[in-house]
Amino acid sequence: MQGSRILLVIGGGIAAYKSLTLIRELRREGCRVVPVLTRAAEEFVTPLSVAALSAEPVHRDLFDLTREAEMGHIQLSRDADIVVVSPATADLMAKMAGGHADDLASTLLMATDKRVLIAPAMNVRMWLHPATQRNLATLRGDGVLIVGPDEGDMACGEFGPGRAAEPEDIVAAIRDALAGAGAAGIPAAAPSPNERLRLGPEIKVGPLNGRHVIVTSGPTQEAIDPVRYISNRSSGAQGTAIAAALRDLGARVSFVTGPASVSPPDGVDVIPVETADEMRDAVEAALPADAAVMAAAVADWKIANAAGKKMKKDGSGRMPVLEFAENPDILAWVSKLRKRRPKLVVGFAAETDNVVEHATSKRQRKGCDWIVANDVSPGTGTFGGSENTVTLISADGADAWPRMGKDEVAQKLASRIAEALK
Template identity: 55%
Template structure:
């Protein structure tokens, strides 16, 4: 049975493809009402959309005739799905900010129905940190944002940013129509009860095997047509805890937020993601298989078991050393010297993975440094044998806020040079890195003999 769709046509040369999307939706029995933005009207006319949809086309927020017959609030809510095609950088930025200064953005802010965006813009616009941040915000707000196609653009540049193929857009629309409304839009609190991922106060000898779990609805939430579809990716995140006795351990300040954000971003691009997580209290990202561990040795074993993989992103802050833990609590002895901890080096998970016979095509390490960040990152790149290092400064109050905070300033260090990324929310860093990983894996497939 046909559904009701509100199609918002943004500006840009890709606007003409919205006509093909509209025509196909009508052929499939759907009812389509159209909103044409002023920028969209520079490329196609209201008459074209009216002829294809067999419905009046709406263009102005304060059109008295339209308001008398159908107010903009009703127009925003009578549809089963709101589609923005093409979704320009400008439109998505205004959506992410919650602006409502014209008919299109007012409808988008007033709707209580699912929203799908089909982006189209210049490659530099798509990869710009502001757009990466806006897309991350929209997805966090339950907006379905498709991945743009990659190829030659009208401006002559090449890369991601082309409007997805009309058939792919129609398929994404019908998939969205078949899903239940996001619970957030219905005002339902669906947050699961918190379950700690690690149990405090256990001795090393009592440590259980790694525990595996998957986020509820994971199969539905992982993208099926993204650029990483069919790719298996391993991510590590969080700290490790190295027991000293049943109540004490060696640890660090890592919260796991950056690694979890990266795992979620990769899953949204279609990847089959395995997340090996140290003891943190974060929810599993949708579409991600999670393995909980406590110590570096448990993490090393879980990484080995997760292979083979096409890429590995080693975000976890793994403790360099462990001690032979005692079975009982170490007590202070009056007048006695403090006990000496004999440190034993932990396995080097990143170096071992880089030199493994099962080495993924792309191996990425992380480096949290307090001085000479770039120099140390370059040295680590060479010593570990990985492909990229993502480095950040954790010195002083600003740096320490990275470990546990929600933002990050990173440097991407490769054999080709260093990229200094701006200060971004960790979610935006994750989205940007996921896009680079997708492009790298696609290029490596082309280079295979």
């Protein structure tokens, strides 16, 4: 980092105030920071404060007669070791993705032959908008490096992804980008495996762009004592496959998973839980959502008198008495929400007999839109296996699907969800 020249483009958003701390941290690392302000950025930070902290003149105008006589925008873009855009607003990202060059910032970004690192920051709905996600995918394909955004409280009062990465995280990303730069400094199509940049989750472009889906998966475990619990045979494989399929169609997925025997998919927000109570709390915290797929095998009961220490045999031959209490019915609770009910709620019914009849009754009783009924009777190999036989039950009736791999079931269900959310 020592002696590196950073061309810092400051976009016009409330997160521009973090650029002042970023400048200070970069100079502390021994970097020279050359600032460029967009017109909108000047509404949030003053050229004077930026100049004072960077000890450099602030570049603002494309048509500066003195500098442009020497093709200043070309020189600015080529003299830097890396170009950093922080904050990268939705407008700046759109200009970069579309190849626009109508002001100094966008022109030098088009003219540079050096690595470009952006730190997106915007309202959660702007971040999740399909246009922003398409632009993000384009920029990734062009080799632009991305740090953040984080998830948290917004200046506008909303909560979610879109909050600017912290200055220290941006500094770390710059350090890693400089360490991985080639001789020419031209961005590769994708970061090498050796680069440790804090990239945001990969965004797929598809019919669920801008949609948020909650998926529950796996079993729950209800403690008897600190070393024993009640659970079931669910592996979590089907719920995991569904989360991956929804992700591949562009959805932002909150994946609430019990102690499954399969690993969660990449590119989703993983929320690990153990008990039914924890799963309900996690689902509530993840709302609002466009759809909820409740694929978890939630224990119906918990132990009301769970022991605080390991229960031991006392030699009397008497068995311990376990008192059961009902667990929260998460599917029914979500289905009957008034204000934050997802547009589409999908339940699962694992049955061993009269599969369609029991699942149809469950859909009506719980109040969900669809039920995915599957036969888990002995010999089917559904629990822990790679295949499933399901029937999708809705208000329109029962649609029996042929036996297929769990990945295929997930892809078919995800496509149905995308169609329903149009």
